[in-house]
Amino acid sequence: MVSERLASIPESTTMKISAMAKKLNGAGLDVIDLGVGEPDFDTPKNICDAAITSIQRGDTxxxxxxxxxxxxxxxxxxxxxxxxxxxxxxxxxxxxxxxxxxxxxxxxxxxxxxxxxxxxxxxxxxxxxxxxxxxxxxxxxxxxxxxxxxxxxxxxxxxxxxxxxxxxxxxxxxxxxxxxxxxxxxxxxxxxxxxxxxxxxxxxxxxxxxxxxxxxxxxxxxxxxxxxxxxxxxxxxxxxxxxxxxxxxxxxxxxxxxxxxxxxxxxxxxxxxxxxGPQDNIKAMVTEFQDRRNLLVSGLRDIGIDCSLPGGAFYVFPDVSEFGGGDKFAERMLSEAMVAATPGSAFGPGGVDYVRISYTASQKRLNQALERIGKMLG
Ligand SMILES: Cc1ncc(COP(=O)(O)O)c(C=O)c1O
CATH class of the missing domain: 3.40.640.10 (Type I PLP-dependent aspartate aminotransferase-like (Major domain))
Structure with missing residues (x-):
């Protein structure tokens, strides 16, 4: 029914995982969503104000x-x-x-x-x-x-x-x-x-x-x-x-x-x-991301997961081959630990041993996630 060109194009795994986490949360379960690729910060007010002024000026x-x-x-x-x-x-x-x-x-x-x-x-x-x-x-x-x-x-x-x-x-x-x-x-x-x-x-x-x-x-x-x-x-x-x-x-x-x-x-x-406008919001956000990265990498290493220290962005990409690979691990994380993450296979064949965990949640939530993953691994 659709063109052959489209038939091989997969759905976005990150969007799919996020939708699943939202659905479970909507059903009253406490899922920690570390699958998303967006900062958990609000757009700075000066930027919002500029848009409002622009609409009011008639820039439509x-x-x-x-x-x-x-x-x-x-x-x-x-x-x-x-x-x-x-x-x-x-x-x-x-x-x-x-x-x-x-x-x-x-x-x-x-x-x-x-x-x-x-x-x-x-x-x-x-x-x-x-x-x-x-x-x-x-x-x-x-x-x-x-x-x-x-x-x-x-x-x-x-x-x-x-x-x-x-x-x-x-x-x-x-x-x-x-x-x-x-x-x-x-x-x-x-x-x-x-x-x-x-x-x-x-x-x-x-x-x-x-x-x-x-x-x-x-x-x-x-x-x-x-x-x-x-x-x-x-x-x-x-x-x-x-x-x-x-x-x-x-x-x-x-x-x-x-x-x-x-x-x-x-x-x-x-x-x-x-x-x-002022750029200080970026600095504050990056400082917080760096603290979260350090918390998550050392927490994962403490529970026996091999994780390199990333130099940028807001993701860690630990090697979970020891636990059956990324697909299996992400599935277990969601069903047993109620933590949503993205299987590395979504990022190409080189990702199958990994899982992507976004640190776009508070340090409190990241600590809870680590505790749950630790328990899951026994
Ligand atoms: C590497 C990379 N490039 C591009 C984008 C797309 O960003 P935008 O929201 O500007 O379309 C993303 C969003 O997740 C990304 O991670």
Whole structure:
């Protein structure tokens, strides 16, 4: 009944787990939901106020596809100051969420049968976006810290693109300069594009985020994606952006103009406030996330679960192969311990031994979750 192209695209596991947890909670059970990928903080008030003012001003009409010039200029300025990427606002497009940015970039860059390299366990929507565009994923191996090993072996004559996501969802791995230079060299030598999803750039612990688009030789090869969902706790607002070379962005804009048209008008004005207003909320949120990460990693290790210390994002990705693998472990966590987490298999074949636990709940709830998992393991 539906196209063959769609038949192989799975439902989003993270959305499915979250719906299950909500259903159980709705039935009166006390499920601790550590399956979700969104900060448990409110959008800062100054950003909400900017949206309200914008609605009251009457900013409720259509816009040009790529967004309001003031926001595109603010994003270009941010990319220059924070990421050392020099790009004209003309080649920045605002979109309803980073997910749409990734979808549109894949549509613009991939032809039928082209390959996109994903480095180890990767965010659930990358592979479906590649498949929607007619492309295929080639999975690159990673080490125990989820850093690439022998990346060159994943490059074939069909490779068109490498996807970089640092800090990573689901592993929390952060790629330093050495790895990014290796990816840059491969891209230059093999004439590849890099799609760099930097949505967790500011949720990083004691390290500097480096944008691959800032490396010499990458200006014309990189499409940088970012958004407001994670750093500004704006998941429901649907606001993201992408920036890249003119010839790619022209096509991205054509895709957007015939699909979503543009991101919501007054949400874009709120985005300006997010970028230009006070940034202290991010600092407070990251400090809290870091405390939770430390609590969760040491708590899991104490109950005998092997867990590396992630450098960024708000997930831990412990190895539960000793307990029957990620699918079985996540199922037990939900049915026996009433803790929702996401099986690592949702993030590709390299994730089957793992489970992703989000630390988007209070330290009190995380302690309760650890206690329940500890009891479950006896
Ligand atoms: C790695 C990664 N990229 C992109 C997104 C999508 O973000 P947005 O809410 O801006 O669409 C997510 C959300 O979970 C994510 O984890």
């Amino acid at each position: 009409h259509y816009l040009p596809t790529s967004g309001i010039p003031e926001l595109r200029a603010a994003i270009a300025e941010k990319l220059y100051n924070d990421n050392h990427i020099e790009i004209s606002p003309e080649f920045v497009s605002v979109v309803p969420g980073a997910k749409m940015a990734i979808f549109a970039a894949m549509q613009a860059l991939l032809d039928e049968g082209d390959e996109c390299v994903l480095i180890g366990p990767s965010w659930v929507s990358y592979e479906p976006c590649v498949n929607f565009a007619g492309g295929r994923v080639r999975w690159a191996e990673v080490d125990e810290e989820f850093k690439p090993v022998d990346l060159a072996e994943s490059i074939t004559p069909k490779t068109k693109m490498i996807l970089v996501n640092s800090p990573s969802n689901p592993t929390g791995a952060v790629f330093g300069m050495e790895i990014l230079e290796e990816i840059r060299d491969l891209a230059v030598d093999n004439d590849l594009r890099v799609l760099s999803d930097e949505i967790y750039e500011k949720i990083i612990y004691g390290q500097e985020h480096v944008s691959i688009g800032s490396l010499p030789g990458m200006e014309r090869r990189t499409v940088t994606v970012n958004g407001f969902s994670k750093c500004y706790a704006m998941t429901g607002w649907r606001l993201g952006y992408l920036a890249g070379p003119q010839e790619i962005m022209n096509w991205v804009n054509r895709i957007l103009s015939h699909s979503v048209s543009h991101a919501t008008t007054f949400v874009q004005w709120a985005g300006i406030e997010a970028l230009k």
